[in-house]
Every structure is written in structure tokens, then in C-alpha cells.
Amino acid sequence: MTDYFALLNFPRRPWLDADALKQRFHELSTEVHPDQAHDATDEAKAELQQRFAEVNTAHQCLREAKTRVRHLLELELGRAPGNVKSIPGEMTDWFMEIGSVCREADAFLARKEAQDSPLLQAALMGEGMELNEKVAKMHGRLQAELARVDAELQSLGQAWEALDSQVEGRTEALPLTRLEALDQRLGFWVKWSGQLAERSSRLMF
16 A cells, blocks of 8 residues: 555645645656656656656645545554444534535526526526525535534644654554544535535536
8 A cells, every 4th residue: 555645755644734735746746747757768757657646646635634534544554444324423413404405406406407498597596696605604614614623633643743753552542533533524524515515506507
């Protein structure tokens, strides 16, 4: 398994500074970009192409909290964390509320798209704008929850920092149970955020 943290020369952390990560990615991708190998052999060019792809994949993984946390858990546990399908109890109200808003948006969009008359479609514009505000408000609340998770990931990073030089008993000392719980929440937050953003973009047209 490739350690994307090591590949980009970052210590393993649940949270990474986005600007520092972006800067490191640009530095490394410039070094290994295939365009740098004008006079190289085909073998060297292929190796550089593979290296460039690996750096890009590492950046894609580490820049998003959801994939970064899952990758970190896989590295520390030696296995991929299980996919949790049941919604945690504390998120049930969110599931019900977001589901209700999405169903309302879907019903409106189906009604709007069924209208052949541009005049009738225009008449629905006001209702669509009100509904989009409702979706946007819910999306904003969800983004605030994601920001809280991000802050907790940053706080958890102190545990990794304290154990950087420890090898024996390191895995047992890390707060992996808490990180797995955050991984579960992130999965649902990101999924629901995407669902709301998709409805919002459709309501705007």
C-alpha cells in the first residue's frame, strides 16, 4: 500500500494545512512532470509519467478530509476501515430533515420540468428561488458541521505528533476509535452535502 503522506513528504496527520499541501504538490509535480524529460529514454519517460500520476493521486486523496482520514486509518490499522451503512443515532434528525428538503426539491423540479410552456416555467421561478434558499440554508448548516469535524481532526493531530518517534505500542496509543467515528460522520456529511449542492444547481436554472 502506498503511503501518500510519505510520498508528499508530510507526516501522517488527520488534518493537513491545505495551502502547504497545495504548495508541496506543485513543487513535486513540477519536478516529475513528463514535459521535463525531453531527451530522456522511453523507459525514463514512462517512469516519470508513473511518478507524476502517483503524486497527483496522493494530492487528490490528501486534500479531501474524507479520503485523507480513510487513508490514514488504512495505514494505521493495516486494513481498510469497514463501510458503515447505518446512520449514527446522533445524525438521524439530520437524515430526516435533509431527506425532506431533497424530496420537496425533487417534487418541484419534476413539476417544473414537466411544463412545456415557458410562461408557466417562468411563473414557477419565484417558488424555485424560495426553495433554493431553503436548500442553501440547510447546506450552510451542514457545512458548519463539516467545519466542526475539521477542527476536531486538527485537534486529534496532536496525538499523532506526540507519537511520531514511538514505534512500539503506537497503534494502541492512537485515538483510532475516535477517528473511525469521525470517518463515519464524514461519509454521511459529504454525501448529503453533494445531494444538496446538486439540487441547488438544478433549482437555479
